[in-house]
Amino acid sequence: MSILTKQQLLQIRRDLHQIPELALQETQTHDYLIKIIKQFNAQHLEIKTIPQLPTALLVKVHGSHPQKTIGYRADIDGLPVTEQTNLAFSSRHTGQMHACGHDLHMTVALGILNYFSEHQPQDDLFFFFQPAEESENGGKLAYEQGVFQGAWRPDEFYALHVTPDLPSGTIGCRLGTLFAGTTEINIDLQGQDGHAAYPQRANDMIVAASAMIEQIQTIISRSIDPIEGGVVTIGKMEAGTIRNVIAGHAHLEGTIRGLTQTMIERIDQRLQEIGAGIAKSFNADVQVELHQGGYWPVENNPQLTAEFINYMKSNPDIKYQETQPAMTGEDFGYLLAQIPGTMFWLGVQDKAQLHSATFNPQEDAMFAGMQAMIGFLNNHMQTN
Template sequence: MPIVNRVADLQPEIQAWRRDIHQHPELLYDVHRTAAFVAERLKEFGCDEIVTGIGKTGVVGVIKGRKPANGGLKVIGLRADMDALPIEEETDLPYASKAPGKMHACGHDGHTAMLLGAARYLAETRNFGGTAVVIFQPAEEGGAGAAAMIKDGLMDRFGIEQVYGMHNGPGIPVGQFAIRTGAIMAATDAIDIKIEGVGGHAARPHKCIDSVLVGAQVIAGLQSIVSRTVDPLESAVISICEFHAGNARNVIPQTAELRGTIRTLTEEVRSLVEQRVREVVSGVAQMTGAKIDLVYERGYPVTVNHPAQTDVATRVAREIGGEGAVAETPPMMGAEDFSYMLEARPGAFIFCGNGNSAGLHHPAYNFNDEAIVYGTSYWIKLVENSLAA
């Protein structure tokens, strides 16, 4: 295939960009070096417009096709995320992170490099009608950078009509893709619970309100929500991952703190779970006499692929990888802030195989450079097919 062959020629350069970004990971919105690197490459490629500072540190490049639009779709957006994670790298790679406590453990270095490679090719050939908008986003890892870019006018300013995202997938063979129509990744909400009981001597529990016991009752009550409130054919996860109380074996602590995460795949289940969490916390407080404060914070919404755009993405992936290269993935309970973009415009989110690598967010994870040709070619073919003159 001409596109794949040309991208194979570009692969060493794209790989070099990826490894440079990997060595210099940056967190959340503090991606100034990465954003400058991206903007400089887009300038070298000859993009028609380059805008920085969207969503604080996001970068957008505009590439116009050399053919007139065919009267249908005129502007398509392609998004990559740029930020890393607060993880100490454990890979011993020659290009390992030079920033202590920071690491590209989710492959955003690869996402950025592949979209840069596509931008170079598209600016060089311009074999399409209409406009391709390449979007480089900060703060996917918990900072809602997608929402910040949208708030800064991303969609309206550049006239984006459809938007697409891509993520690498450990466990998916290189050269293969995975996608599904509808909910593909979960909504994520956070809960913080502060319990105030009555502390005292461990030998006199009857004179206390034991915050540890209260916390245990809260946890047990929360776990019953999924098993006894949510329809078994629906999906929900409640995980309490922090429980802090006490500092001595013979003292019943006055206070305890719980923190956790909630994942759901529909807005209806999301609202139901929130309601039941509040009821459980209130009920335990009334039953035990403890004071319990709950902070329930809604995070990223459900990532929902639109049917027509999912079909487009599937056809393109098959063109790149072959007829058997696309699998239908089950929904995943991880979250992704590309969900905000899919709320704003029709589009689809796809996974590109990373092979038998360590999992995402693992200190031994590394983006597989062999995936570059497939991911970059997917972006190019998506533009050329969607914006065919």
């Protein structure tokens, strides 16, 4: 196979769209990717599978005069969403859909990989087809399992995410944080149940939980710099069994969104402090559990991102737009905390939003994304 045609790339995207698989279950997707890649010019390619993360895939293009190793990541998992697009190539997997555009992410990566298999790059390039971005933080799993060591350790890392909020084919990026980091909140408050007529003999956890929720809402307004952004939301509360019984237990669930890891850690600290205060005030046992996993803020490297933006802005064939931070989460943030790099948006212009059952991105955007990244990588390798 030589350079893939637009029609071939469209067919690859549609094939992938029909076989979405959930986190760490992407076996069919993994096999399809290998089948396509094995049709490329293999002269400079090296394919590596990972026994401890069997649906992941690494592909290296050996450079002609390598001075560094450049990594490019594409996530491969789908979502537990029942597709409602009525497309001829809709998902064949019941209750699963590529509603976040990972089918496009993979196709763009394959297009870039295919180009460099035919046009040997100066530096080593490797492509990480990553499972479990939507859940199970596959990027963190890969890093912790030693995937990026030795010859497979990139000096810098790049990735894109599609967005329906930008015109088709537009490249969006910014210095600083592109995506917020996220943390799951689970809180259990234990007191003493009892009869509603005898409150003095019980310890009401609905009252304690209500006080805790009120105090949590002061974290952003009183503990975080007002020129920065953060969110703490308690979205679920469970307590009580019947109207005339005082609840001795309450359970809260929520989420944190923060633009820097430092901010998230500050919010974590305040949640623990508030929990300790509520426990003392209400003579209750309060357990605050926080789980972030790999969903750290996507904090773009200043130097690499400035070069990326300058290239995109100066190229007349590229539509570029500076974007604001998004409060959605992305596990590429964990990798960027370990390895310098840049994440950017690719506009796919759709009325439906990401994770929607009717999400139907404009496919032509893929080619603009491929050309922009190929051009940037060639320029970057020649000037650094």
